[in-house]
Amino acid sequence: xxxxxxxxxxxxxxxxxxxxxxxxxxxxxxxxxxxxxxxxxxxxxxxxxxxxxxxxxxxxxxxxxxxxxxxxxxxxxxxxxxxxxxxxxxxxxxxxxxxxxxxxxxxxxxxxxxxxxxxxxxxxxxxxxxxxxxxxxxxxxxxxxxxxxxxxxxxxxxxxxxxxxxxxxxxxxxxxxxxxx
Amino acid sequence: xxxxxxxxxxxxxxxxxxxxxxxxxxxxxxxxxxxxxxxxxxxxxxxxxxxxxxxxxxxxxxxxxxxxxxxxxxxxxxxxxxxxxxxxxxxxxxxxxxxxxxxxxxxxxxxxxxxxxxxxxxxxxxxxxxxxxxxxxxxxxxxxxxxxxxxxxxxxxxxxxxxxxxxxxxxxxxxxxxxxxxxxxxxxxxxxxxxxxxxxxxxxxxxxxxxxx
Numbered sequence: 001x002x003x004x005x006x007x008x009x010x011x012x013x014x015x016x017x018x019x020x021x022x023x024x025x026x027x028x029x030x031x032x033x034x035x036x037x038x039x040x041x042x043x044x045x046x047x048x049x050x051x052x053x054x055x056x057x058x059x060x061x062x063x064x065x066x067x068x069x070x071x072x073x074x075x076x077x078x079x080x081x082x083x084x085x086x087x088x089x090x091x092x093x094x095x096x097x098x099x100x101x102x103x104x105x106x107x108x109x110x111x112x113x114x115x116x117x118x119x120x121x122x123x124x125x126x127x128x129x130x131x132x133x134x135x136x137x138x139x140x141x142x143x144x145x146x147x148x149x150x151x152x153x154x155x156x157x158x159x160x161x162x163x164x165x166x167x168x169x170x171x172x173x174x175x176x177x178x179x180x181x
Numbered sequence: 182x183x184x185x186x187x188x189x190x191x192x193x194x195x196x197x198x199x200x201x202x203x204x205x206x207x208x209x210x211x212x213x214x215x216x217x218x219x220x221x222x223x224x225x226x227x228x229x230x231x232x233x234x235x236x237x238x239x240x241x242x243x244x245x246x247x248x249x250x251x252x253x254x255x256x257x258x259x260x261x262x263x264x265x266x267x268x269x270x271x272x273x274x275x276x277x278x279x280x281x282x283x284x285x286x287x288x289x290x291x292x293x294x295x296x297x298x299x300x301x302x303x304x305x306x307x308x309x310x311x312x313x314x315x316x317x318x319x320x321x322x323x324x325x326x327x328x329x330x331x332x333x334x335x336x337x338x339x340x341x342x343x344x345x346x347x348x349x350x351x352x353x354x355x356x357x358x359x360x361x362x363x364x365x366x367x368x369x370x371x372x373x374x375x376x377x378x379x380x381x382x383x384x385x386x387x388x389x390x391x392x393x394x
Contacts, residue, residue, distance in 0.1 A: 018197035027188045053189050059394070061191040063334035065198040066264045079266030083336040087393075123182040141194040148194065166194075174394065 009073040016064060019158070027057065034081060041085060047087065050119040056084045058174050062167075126176050127169075134169030137162045191379070196263045203263055203332045210325030210339040211352065217321040218356045226314060233244035240364040245355060247369060251377055252351025253346035256287075259326065261331025276347075280374070286366035287366065305363040308372050314382075315376025319353025320347075323380050327391050338389045346384025350377030 015023025034056055038049045059080050067076050127135065140151035141162065152159040154155055182190075222228075230269075235241045254275035261356040285381050291299050335341030354377050363369065 014202070015192075015195070018195075019194055020195055023195050024188065025303070027192055031188060032183055050184060054184055057184070057187055058336070061195070063394070065200050065270035065332075066334050067198075068264060068267065071264070071267060076264070077266075079336045080334065083265065113371035115370065119182065119184065123187060127182075133320065142190045143193070145193055148196070163196075171189075171394075175252040178392045178393070 005073055006143050009069070012064075012067065012073065013069050016067065016069075027061075029059065030077070031057065034072050037081060038085070041175070045092070047120060048092075049133050051121050052084065052088050054121075054123060055174070056081050058170065058177070059084055062174055091178075120181070121177065123173065123177075126173055126180070129176070130169050130172055133161075134165045134172055137165035138169045141166055183326025195391065203329070204260060206329035206332045209328065211256075211322060214321040214325040214352065218318055218352065221321065222318055222356045222359055226318065226357070228359045229362065232359060235362075235364070238364065241287060241358070242368070243366075244364065244369055244373075245358050247283050248281050248351050248354035248358065248373060250351075251276065252355060253280070254350050255346070255348030255351055255381070258344035259330065259341055259348055260333070262335050262337060262344055263330060265334050265336050270366040276342045280370075283366055283370045283374075287370040292365050300366075302367040303371060305365060305368040306370070307309075307361065307363060308368065309373040311361065311363070311368075312358075312376035312379060314349065315354045315357050315373065316379040317353070318356045319349040319380040322352035323349035323384070327384075327387075330392055331394075333392075334394055335392055338386045338392050341357045342384035342392055345388075347377060348386075350380040353377070353380065366379035 008026060011026035011029070012020045015026050022049070024032065032055065035049065037051055038056075039046065042049050042052070054163050060077070067073070074146050079161065137151055137157070140154060141148060142148045146154065148159050148162050151157075152162045153160065157165070229235065254272070257275055258269060259273050261269060261272055290302060294302055323346060326349055327342070330341070333341070354373055357376075361388055363372075
């Protein structure tokens with residue numbers, strides 16, 4: 001477990017310094033662990049696991065600058081996952097107050113096994129709804145894989161405006177997820 | 182979007198993280214808030230004409246150091262609480278030490294005062310206005326700090342925003358020392374503390390809405 005912590009911490013630390021392959025490996029390792037973590041805690045709503053997992057990944061990414069390498073990685077990750085889990089449960093409780101309580105019968109059929117399934121919420125659609133100043137930099141840099149300089153040239157924006165657009169856009173995406181569900 | 186695609190998107194072009202972002206934002210916010218704070222202070226209350234004489238008294242500087250220490254405690258706690266999973270650890274001493282020191286001074290002052298003089302020490306001449314004036318002068322710093330804290334990821338929203346509010350209260354109190362005639366430790370330990378706690382309480386109240394992420 002602590003080997004795991006060290007390995008993940010090493011990947012994240014290198015990722016924060018700009019090593020994208022290490023960052024990607026960190027996120028991949030995180031996905032598997034988070035999915036298991038959430039499955040154990042959302043046994044009654046297995047179809048929300050993937051949505052919440054994506055929400056937490058986005059939060060981890062948006063707040064990655066808040067990780068202090070002298071701090072245990074597990075504590076940082078757990079605090080983020082727990083915060084988002086509680087937020088999700090609260091929203092659901094509010095939603096269920098509006099509708100009738102769920103019947104018990106569907107739970108019998110709710111499968112918990114399996115592969116990573118599609119999230120019910122489509123992030124790509126939410127992304128489309130962002131204002132162009134944020135959407136275009138994300139599309140160029142994050143989806144097409146252009147460098148910041150290339151994106152700046154194509155969009156006729158300054159490089160810092162591209163970076164700010166990506167940063168604010170991903171934060172706005174997180175806010176839309178929160179408000180939409 | 183599949184989770185794998187999201188991971189690919191997040192990692193693509195992620196670049197180096199800007200580690201100092203939150204701390205830098207907070208400093209910018211406080212720096213920018215300084216001007217409106219001082220303008221508000223001059224327009225509403227005005228710098229005391231006798232400020233130069235007051236500045237020769239050691240208690241004037243004790244007062245300034247006291248409120249600056251409270252602002253510092255709030256600032257440090259807000260930044261620490263802005264990191265998910267970071268413990269406050271020994272930071273609470275930053276708040277306890279100046280408070281205890283001021284209350285100790287107040288106790289000595291009250292013990293040494295003549296029987297009829299204690300009320301005057303505690304109430305001064307301005308106890309009715311003092312806390313509200315401090316709270317009003319804390320508004321620019323309050324707004325700036327909450328703007329800056331949006332780059333943070335506090336998981337204990339009430340505590341983090343109370344800390345930011347306390348910092349704003351300390352900044353407001355520091356500006357108010359330019360006007361305020363009161364120098365009794367008993368007065369400062371009571372009314373100044375109430376004044377600085379007001380923005381902290383407002384922060385704790387609004388925090389869950391302002392700082393959600």
